[in-house]
Every structure is written in C-alpha cells, then in structure tokens.
Amino acid sequence: xxxxxxxxxxxxxxxxxxxxxxxxxxxxxxxxxxxxxxxxxxxxxxxxxxxxxxxxxxxxxxxxxxxxxxxxxxxxxxxxxxxxxxxxxxxxxxxxxxxxxxxxxxxxxxxxxxxxxxxxxxxxxxxxxxxxxxxxxxxxxxxxxxxxxxxxxxxxxxxxxxxxxxxxxxxxxxxxxxxxxxxxxxxxxxxxxxxxxxxxxxxxxxxxxxxxxxxxxxxxxxxxxxxxxxxxxxxxxxxxxxxxxxxxxxxxxxxxxxxx
Amino acid sequence: xxxxxxxxxxxxxxxxxxxxxxxxxxxxxxxxxxxxxxxxxxxxxxxxxxxxxxxxxxxxxxxxxxxxxxxxxxxxxxxxxxxxxxxxxxxxxxxxxxxxxxxxxxxxxxxxxxxxxxxxxxxxxxxxxxxxxxxxxxxxxxxxxxxxxxxxxxxxxxxxxxxxxxxxxxxxxxxxxxxxxxxxxxxxxxxxxxxxxxxxxxxxxxxxxxxxxxxxxxxxx
Ligand SMILES: Nc1ncnc2c1ncn2[C@@H]1O[C@H](COP(=O)(O)OP(=O)(O)O)[C@@H](O)[C@H]1O
Ligand SMILES: [Mg+2]
Numbered sequence: 001x002x003x004x005x006x007x008x009x010x011x012x013x014x015x016x017x018x019x020x021x022x023x024x025x026x027x028x029x030x031x032x033x034x035x036x037x038x039x040x041x042x043x044x045x046x047x048x049x050x051x052x053x054x055x056x057x058x059x060x061x062x063x064x065x066x067x068x069x070x071x072x073x074x075x076x077x078x079x080x081x082x083x084x085x086x087x088x089x090x091x092x093x094x095x096x097x098x099x100x101x102x103x104x105x106x107x108x109x110x111x112x113x114x115x116x117x118x119x120x121x122x123x124x125x126x127x128x129x130x131x132x133x134x135x136x137x138x139x140x141x142x143x144x145x146x147x148x149x150x151x152x153x154x155x156x157x158x159x160x161x162x163x164x165x166x167x168x169x170x171x172x173x174x175x176x177x178x179x180x181x182x183x184x185x186x187x188x189x190x191x192x193x194x195x196x197x198x199x200x201x202x203x204x205x206x207x208x209x210x211x212x213x214x215x216x217x218x219x220x221x222x223x224x225x226x227x228x229x230x231x232x233x234x235x236x237x238x239x240x241x242x243x244x245x246x247x248x249x250x251x252x253x254x255x256x257x258x259x260x
Numbered sequence: 261x262x263x264x265x266x267x268x269x270x271x272x273x274x275x276x277x278x279x280x281x282x283x284x285x286x287x288x289x290x291x292x293x294x295x296x297x298x299x300x301x302x303x304x305x306x307x308x309x310x311x312x313x314x315x316x317x318x319x320x321x322x323x324x325x326x327x328x329x330x331x332x333x334x335x336x337x338x339x340x341x342x343x344x345x346x347x348x349x350x351x352x353x354x355x356x357x358x359x360x361x362x363x364x365x366x367x368x369x370x371x372x373x374x375x376x377x378x379x380x381x382x383x384x385x386x387x388x389x390x391x392x393x394x395x396x397x398x399x400x401x402x403x404x405x406x407x408x409x410x411x412x413x414x415x416x417x418x419x420x421x422x423x424x425x426x427x428x429x430x431x432x433x434x435x436x437x438x439x440x441x442x443x444x445x446x447x448x449x450x451x452x453x454x455x456x457x458x459x460x461x462x463x464x465x466x467x468x469x470x471x472x473x474x475x476x477x478x479x480x481x
Contacts, residue, residue: 063390085394093392103387107405116401121392162387169391 014077016041016173016204017062022071024057024228031057032228035071039173039206044199046215046236047208049225050251055208058225059175062206063095064088076172093121096166100178102158104150104165110137111146114165122169129168136164140194156187160194167198174198176207192218212255216240224248270452277444277453284440285460291354291426291436295361296419302362303369308399310374321370328367334428336360341432353434357426365422372414376407413475420468424461437461 015038024032032054039045047055060066062073064080073080080091105113114133118124124132137143140160150158159179166174176195180188192214199205199218209215215222216236223233224243232245243249309321328336340363341356351359380403388398408415430439441457 065386065390089392089394091392092390095390097387097390099383099387101383103381103383105384105387105402105406107409117388117391117393120397120401121394165391 014041015039015074016043016076017206018074018077019058019062020072020074022058022061022073023069024054024061024066025069030069030228032061035228035230037223037230037233039204041172041204042202043220044205044207044218045221045223046219047206047223047225048210048212048215048251049231053225054228055225056177059097059177059206059208062173062175063092063097089121093117093169094171094173096163096169096171096174098159098162098166098174098176098179100181102150102155102162102182104158104162106150108149109146110142110148110150110153110161113150113161114168117165118168132168133164136168137161139167139197140164141190154187155183156190159183159187159191163191163194163198172204174203174205176205176209178208178210180209180211210255212240212252224251226251266450268451268455270450273444273448273450273452274456277441277448277456280440280444281437281453281456281460284435284437284457287354287435287440288426288437291357291429291434292423294358295365295426296422298358298362299365299369299422300415302366304373306366306370307373307377310370311377325367325370328363329371331364333361333364333425334431336364337428337432353429353432356432357429357434361422361425365418365425368418368421369415372411372418373407375414376411377403379410380406413472416468416472416475420465420472423465423468427461 017037017039019035019037022032022035023030035058037045047058049055057066061068062075062080064073068081075091075095078087078091080088083091104110105116108116111130111133114136115126115129118129118132119126134143134146137146140163142157142160142164145153145157145161150161153161163174163179179195180191183191188211192211195205195207195214196218207215207219219236221233222236222239224231224239224245224247226247232239232243232248239248240252243252306321306325309317310325312318312321337357337360340360341351341353344351344356384402384406385398388402389395393401426436427438429436430442433439435443437457437460441453444453445451
C-alpha cells in the first residue's frame with residue numbers, strides 16, 4: 001500500500017510540462033533564449049508580455065509545431081523532440097491547443113469538427129467519437145449546436161467549440177494562445193468561464209493572455225516574458241501586487257492606463 | 261430558304277449520318293473521361309509539388325507548368341503523335357491525344373488547384389496538425405475540401421475548355437465527334453452533320469457553362 005502511495009506522490013510531483021533551457025532562432029534572429037519553465041499537474045499558468053516577446057512561439061514549440069534551436073521540452077516526462085512520428089501524433093493529440101483565431105474547420109459542422117481528430121488521430125470509431133464530442137460540447141454549453149456550422153456561431157461559441165475539440169482528445173495539458181483576443185467583449189466571459197471550469201476539474205493549462213483580471217484571479221502562477229526571455233514569474237499577487245523587475249512594472253503600468 | 265434547309269438541316273442526311281456521329285460521340289466521351297479524369301488527378305500532384313517546401317519538387321513543377329501552358333496544345337499533339345515516333349515511341353492516336361492533352365491540361369488544373377490550396381488560411385493546417393492529424397490526413401480532410409470549394413468555378417471552366425480541346429484530336433485522324441461529322445459531310449456533300457456535331461457539343465457544354473455562371477455570382481463567405 002505504502003509503495004503505491006509513494007508512486008502516486010512521485011507521479012504527482014512530476015511536471016506535466018517541463019521546458020529546459022529552450023532557445024529558438026529564426027535564421028539569425030533569436031526569438032527565445034534560455035527559457036526554463038515547468039507546469040505542474042492541475043496548475044494554471046498564465047503567460048503575459050508585450051506582443052512580439054515570443055509567447056506564441058513558445059506555445060508552438062510545446063506542440064512541436066516548431067523545431068527547437070536548443071534545449072528540451074518534456075511532457076509527462078517524455079522528451080517530445082525525440083521519438084517516432086507515431087509518438088508525435090499521440091503527443092499532439094494529447095496536448096490540446098486553442099488558437100486566437102479559433103481555426104475551426106468551416107466546411108465541417110460542429111460535431112464533425114470535434115470528431116475528426118478523434119477518429120483519424122486516435123482511431124476511435126464514429127460512435128465513440130460522437131458520444132465523446134457530445135459530452136465535451138455539453139461541458140462548454142453547446143450540446144444543442146452540434147449540427148451548426150462554424151459560420152453560424154458567434155466568436156465566443158466558436159472558441160468554445162475549439163476548446164471542446166481539443167478536450168475530446170483527452171489532453172493532459174491544454175495550451176491557449178490568446179483565446180479571447182479576437183472576441184467581442186460580450187462573449188469573452190463565456191470563454192473565460194469555460195476555462196475556469198476546466199481548472200476546477202483539474203486540467204493543466206498554460207495560457208497566453210492579455211486578460212489581466214483573469215490572470216490575477218484564476219492563475220496559480222504568472223510568467224512575464226519580454227524580448228524572448230522570462231523576466232519574472234511568481235504567484236499573481238506578487239506579479240501584479242509587487243513586481244520586482246523594472247520591465248514588469250513598466251509593462252503592467254502601461255496596461256493599467258485608461259484606454260482612449 | 262429551302263436550299264438553306266437542304267444544306268444545313270437535312271433530316272434524311274442526318275438520319276444517314278447518325279450512326280457515324282454516335283460512334284464519334286462515343287470516342288469523344290471516352291477522350292473526355294480520360295483527359296479530364298487524369299488531368300484532375302495529375303493537376304493535383306502538380307499543384308502539391310509546386311507549393312512544396314522541397315526545392316527538388318517545387319522548381320521542376322513550376323517549370324513543367326510554365327512550359328506546358330506556353331506550348332499550343334495543337335503543337336504538342338502533333339509533336340507527340342508525329343515527332344515521338346522518331347524516338348521510337350509509337351502511340352495510337354487515342355494515346356497520343358491523351359498524353360498531349362494531359363501535359364497541357366494538368367498544368368492548367370495544377371494552377372487552379374494551387375490557387376485553391378493557397379486560399380486556405382495557414383491556421384487550418386496548424387489546427388489539424390496540432391490535433392495529431394498527419395500531413396496527408398490534414399490535406400485530405402481539412403485543406404483539399406476547402407481548396408476545391410474555393411476554386412470550383414475555375415475547375416469547371418477549365419473542364420469546359422478541355423472538352424472543347426478534344427475536337428483537335430481530328431488532326432491525328434482520331435475518329436471523335438468532329439472527325440466523324442466532317443467525314444459524313446464529305447461523303448454526303450452536305451453540312452448537316454457538322455450542324456449536328458455543333459448542336460451536340462452545345463448540348464454537352466451548355467449546362468456546364470450555366471453552372472459556372474451561377475457559381476460565379478459573388479461568393480458569400
Ligand atoms: N516563422 C517565423 N519566422 C520568422 N520570425 C518569426 C516567425 N514566427 C514568429 N517570428 C518572430 O518571432 C517574434 C515573436 O513572435 P511571437 O511568438 O508571435 O510573439 P508573441 O506571441 O509574444 O506576440 C516576433 O518578432 C515575430 O516576428
Ligand atoms: Mg502571439
């Protein structure tokens with residue numbers, strides 16, 4: 001019994017995502033330098049920083065949509081930059097990715113959007129995939145829109161479908177790249193509340209966001225990036241309440257200035 | 261007026277020429293299926309090669325498209341049929357027509373597909389790849405359906421051109437519709453078979469032309 005207990009503890013202590021001195025260059029341009037970051041199971045980490053600081057590139061590396069120039073990324077303890085194409089397929093399926101522009105497939109209805117990768121990447125039957133899809137659509141509050149096409153949905157609804165599409169693949173980790181930046185203000189709330197709900201269900205999440213109120217209230221940890229580096233990280237109270245670095249202070253004070 | 265009808269709309273002549281015309285139409289139909297079918301498939305591969313990241317695929321494909329769009333199809337046909345035998349390659353008239361028009365036609369279809377493939381936003385590919393679909397699955401289930409839908413009118417227009425092109429096959433004595441009609445004319449000393457052939461082409465292509473016009477109304481997004 002004790003052994004099993006220890007093993008469980010062991011597993012829980014292993015980060016879901018572990019980025020080790022990652023660097024990324026495009027040609028001669030260094031976009032990310034010496035990034036190290038871990039996300040523990042069940043943790044919600046918000047990544048903030050000015051545009052162009054490399055946040056999207058970092059997320060794309062976690063799904064191997066980019067090749068690294070240096071360093072390593074481990075997901076559930078497995079190095080994602082070694083291994084076969086087959087490993088990569090499952091890795092990608094089990095690492096959910098949500099994009100700023102939703103990227104739903106416009107030629108497929110909502111149900112087909114959510115079942116496609118389940119069937120083609122994970123090999124589930126149509127019946128299994130549809131049952132799972134309806135479950136996930138229920139979770140994001142859109143079970144009744146299964147037969148709609150993306151163009152018939154609001155931005156917020158489309159983003160929730162995109163979240164359901166990723167969740168249907170049983171991810172151990174969800175990556176969000178500015179999930180609410182392309183939304184009308186009135187639909188932002190519905191997406192954020194889905195994300196909060198995921199957190200209470202124990203989902204591990206790495207979220208790039210400009211919604212500082214969301215980061216402040218929902219994140220376990222906030223990471224501030226600038227110029228391709230992690231400048232500062234810590235609990236939201238610390239980052240927002242008493243930022244230590246000058247660049248963080250400058251970024252946050254620019255944000256809090258009234259708009260217009 | 262009567263003489264005019266006698267020369268152009270002579271029912272007796274038409275009846276006499278009909279079996280011959282039908283045989284010609286059958287050859288034309290076979291040609292169309294072969295040339296359009298192979299062109300649609302070949303064009304897709306040409307397009308995929310021409311947008312490939314691999315230079316050894318991309319540049320040959322671009323050169324291929326340039327050459328075979330620039331060469332007049334009739335020149336190409338005569339060369340394949342009468343020129344290649346000098347290299348020891350003898351093709352039947354049917355095979356020569358298929359080869360010559362495929363070279364021409366896959367370049368045109370290729371350019372249409374290429375425009376279609378490039379019209380699909382990159383985010384679509386990213387999302388599909390990020391969810392674990394392979395490159396091929398992404399192409400088949402995500403990219404191609406959107407690409408083809410975006411260029412359907414152009415694919416149809418090109419298909420109309422290809423059908424008309426098959427009438428050039430008469431120069432290598434392939435007994436397709438125009439060839440048999442012309443033969444019937446020279447036997448009967450009457451233009452009615454040619455009028456009949458023209459009407460048959462019209463009946464074949466008019467629905468397609470209509471369809472293209474309908475599609476080419478501004479597309480709702
Ligand atoms: N494929 C690419 N080739 C060259 N430069 C790129 C590429 N992708 C991103 N970049 C550059 O990397 C930098 C970081 O971009 P990005 O990761 O999108 O930042 P963020 O998401 O923080 O706004 C930008 O300067 C951008 O121009
Ligand atoms: Mg970005």
